[in-house]
Amino acid sequence: MTARNFLVRGLLIGLLAGFASFLVAHQVGEPHVERAIALEEANAAAADEPTHADEHADEGTSVSRPNQRTWGLLTGTLAVGLAVGGLVALVAAGTVGRLGRLSPGQSTAVVSLVGFVAVALVPFLKYPATPPAVGSGDTIGDRTSWFFGFVLISVAVAALASLLAVRLAADVSTYVGVVSGAGLYLVVMVAAGLLMPTVNEVGDFPADELWFFRRASLLTLVALWGVIGVGLTGLVARLHGQTSAVRARRELAASL
Missing domain, CATH: 1.20.5 (Single alpha-helices involved in coiled-coils or other helix-helix interfaces)
Known part of the structure; x- marks a missing residue:
């Protein structure tokens, strides 16, 4: 079992996790983003002020909402999934044999859980995601x-x-x-x-809409880290089982 074995599996699971988080973000989160943008545009029209989208359009960097919520979102989640999956895999490879008597699969599960808490959950509790109008x-x-x-x-x-x-x-x-x-x-x-x-x-942004948006953001993080943790743990445990079986067969052959 080498770091390369872990990394390849981490990248593959990272792609799957990125796609899973895209589905959650698109189906659960994007409707709340659309409502937040509509609120921002309504407030800006009432105050006769430009919105963030108008400012980007003036700068020549506007991207249409259909592209943002589909290909743009998918590209972003896949990139994040690859990065997180690769990093978790490398850290998991470095902890094999260093976490007491835990097997490689068990230590990978611990690394994934600690990573989710330290990188995603606790920072989210302090600085939660905010919609465009906030x-x-x-x-x-x-x-x-x-x-x-x-x-x-x-x-x-x-x-x-x-x-x-x-x-x-x-x-x-x-x-x-x-x-x-x-x-x-x-x-x-x-x-x-x-x-x-x-x-x-937050200002006068509707509290219920803010809660739904942040809940969707947290669910997206859970989907990303959950798929990485469960998927990578399963692949590493399977790899460890195969490696152990090969080693046992060689030891048996050498003893004959």
């Missing part, structure tokens, strides 16, 4: 920096918490290791969430 264009740079900064903090703390969990699991017990690692991550990320700037630019 947020000021003047603060988009700051909001983007805060989000990616929080993601980096989350990933770094998750790595340290995982190292602590593995060390304590080997020296004390698995229970103590898991609880200590999870506790460290929770405490540090709660503190980081309280210290990082808060974004409150």
